[in-house]
């Protein structure tokens with residue numbers, strides 16, 4: 001897609017530091033390096049984000065994740081990994097070509113901050129709302 005920075009990276013028009021590539025996906029280092037080895041996995045076929053993907057496109061993308069994630073964890077000597085995927089601006093998406101963040105973790109204070117806050121919602125009401133027509 002025109003004017004998509006990740007499509008340009010896939011086409012080789014913009015440089016990237018490649019970690020993995022096959023016919024369907026490209027994985028390259030995120031410029032920010034939130035933690036050492038922070039990698040983005042992108043499908044070669046453009047889509048805006050996960051919410052816009054067909055199930056088989058998403059299945060193909062996510063089928064590649066375990067192998068790439070394990071390679072990073074093993075060879076970077078990480079203790080674990082956060083897998084993060086932002087959809088739309090409110091959720092932190094800044095590049096509108098679907099991508100999965102692989103963030104290897106080394107220590108609690110290694111640079112990545114992910115925090116869940118608790119709320120006292122009526123869980124059944126929430127599930128009912130999700131399942132309404």
Ligand code: AMP
Nearest residue numbers: 005016029030031032086092093094095
């Ligand atoms: P998100 O905020 O989830 O949309 O993530 C987009 C990510 O793309 C950010 O973490 C950026 O650091 C990263 N990014 C943007 N441009 C490039 C680039 N040219 N090469 C590598 N990473 C990039």
Ligand code: ZN
Nearest residue numbers: 004007046097
């Ligand atoms: Zn694109």
